[in-house]
Amino acid sequence: MSHGGGISPAYALYKRPISMLIELSPAMTRLDQQLAFILEIDKLKSILRQTPVTGPARRQENDAEHSWHIALMASLLSEYASSAIDITRVTRMLLIHDIVEIDAGDTFAYDVAGYSDKEERERLAADRLFGMLPADQAAELRVLWEEFEAFTTPESRYANALDRLQPLLLNSRTGGGSWSTHQVTRAQVLSRMEPIRTGTPELWPAVLAIVEDAFGRGWLLP
Numbered sequence: 542m543s544h545g546g547g548i549s550p551a552y553a554l555y556k557r558p559i560s561m562l563i564e565l566s567p568a569m570t571r572l573d574q575q576l577a578f579i580l581e582i583d584k585l586k587s588i589l590r591q592t593p594v595t596g597p598a599r600r601q602e603n604d605a606e607h608s609w610h611i612a613l614m615a616s617l618l619s620e621y622a623s624s625a626i627d628i629t630r631v632t633r634m635l636l637i638h639d640i641v642e643i644d645a646g647d648t649f650a651y652d653v654a655g656y657s658d659k660e661e662r663e664r665l666a667a668d669r670l671f672g673m674l675p676a677d678q679a680a681e682l683r684v685l686w687e688e689f690e691a692f693t694t695p696e697s698r699y700a701n702a703l704d705r706l707q708p709l710l711l712n713s714r715t716g717g718g719s720w721s722t723h724q725v726t727r728a729q730v731l732s733r734m735e736p737i738r739t740g741t742p743e744l745w746p747a748v749l750a751i752v753e754d755a756f757g758r759g760w761l762l763p
Contacts, residue, residue: 641666702740717760
């Protein structure tokens, strides 16, 4: 950390508030930019989702926990992908797919009004957040984020399937979770889960079984 008894410029910047780091961006080194981004994405831990956690300590998961969970799922369930995938690319995609919610907030999956401007809010967030990085890394992560959103490659289809499967599993193990809270219907959940049929078709029968069980228990409306 110290060089010749002094403090490195990067560490000195690291100790400054994020607002000051951003203001100093024109003079920042590559490492300074990377450290600033790393500090900024710590905010993802504070973005709460509607999906509950299965443990008793608290009610909701945050975006960072969600991203970690599905990134690990990607490795465990890769044999069910509909076609050959680059698992490293999928994992990186999942780790950054919700970073934009630092600015845009989490939009509940069944919030129709919230989805009306979701795309614009998240695009602006992507501009700012990825723009904090050195140009090459900013472009690289932006491409991954846009690939996830486009849902056109085998990797993005698999990643999106896991993004839908994880909250399904958590809601089904917490007495209906956000489904019950927001009076979600069986049809809404099945529509939301459709990417699983495309990205991991072998898992679709399990999805149907989970949904029907939740419906039978009264956790989903007709």
